[in-house]
Amino acid sequence: MLPDTLEPIDIRILDALQRDGRLTNQALSAEVGLSTSPCWRRVRQLEEDGVIEGYTARLDRRRIGLGVLAFIRVRIDSHSEAEAEEFAESVRALQEVIACYSIAGDTDFLLQVVSPDLDSYADFAMAVVRRLPGIKEIQTMFVLKEIKPFRGFPLGRR
Numbered sequence: 001m002l003p004d005t006l007e008p009i010d011i012r013i014l015d016a017l018q019r020d021g022r023l024t025n026q027a028l029s030a031e032v033g034l035s036t037s038p039c040w041r042r043v044r045q046l047e048e049d050g051v052i053e054g055y056t057a058r059l060d061r062r063r064i065g066l067g068v069l070a071f072i073r074v075r076i077d078s079h080s081e082a083e084a085e086e087f088a089e090s091v092r093a094l095q096e097v098i099a100c101y102s103i104a105g106d107t108d109f110l111l112q113v114v115s116p117d118l119d120s121y122a123d124f125a126m127a128v129v130r131r132l133p134g135i136k137e138i139q140t141m142f143v144l145k146e147i148k149p150f151r152g153f154p155l156g157r158r
Contacts, residue, residue, distance in 0.1 A: 006051075009034060011155050013042055014051065018152030021055040058151075066114040068121045069143040073107040076134040083134045084108070090132050096124055107139075 006014075012032040016023060023031070029039035046052045061069065076087055084102070091100045091111065099112040111129075115121035121140075129138055 010042060010046060010051075013039070013046065015152075015155045017043075017052065017055075018155070021057075061114055065116050067117055068113075068115040069146070070113045070115070070121060071141045071143070072111040072113055072125070072129060073139045073141070074109040074111060074129075074132075074135065075106075075137040076108050077136045078134060079108070086133045087135075094128065096128075 009032060013028065013034075016028055016031050025036055025040050025043070028043070029036045032039065034042070043052070061067075074087075076083060087109065088100070088102070091097050091109070096113050096115060097111050098114055101110045102108065103110050113121070113124070115124055125138070125140060129135070
């Protein structure tokens with residue numbers, strides 16, 4: 001399903017599921033104003049089309065012992081495809097890295113990292129990140145306060 005083929009009812013379904021992925025089909029159908037069978041079919045189609053990739057629980061990182069949230073800007077030595085892929089493959093294996101983006105500008109990659117505390121972060125940065133393949137420069141930015149954490153994509157409420 002392509003974005004331009006999403007109907008208003010699909011957007012309402014997606015919006016509701018982003019807010020609460022545990023909704024039963026009955027509760028979801030009531031919320032979006034559709035009977036249960038067509039609602040179930042639309043959800044299954046959205047899953048099959050890859051629009052819905054899965055269902056997860058949102059966790060409070062601090063309550064599970066991850067008090068530090070940081071972003072690391074990374075510049076690599078070479079911009080060859082092989083070196084960039086080697087770096088990306090190494091990053092995928094690091095559980096502390098919860099997101100990684102290849103970006104444009106004066107930095108090549110942006111990593112989102114969690115750690116129990118500053119000492120643990122320092123150990124991770126020095127012993128792991130600095131030793132990743134092709135690293136030229138890293139710069140860390142620590143999150144002081146989360147103003148608006150990610151809670152879902154903007155779909156527009158219809």
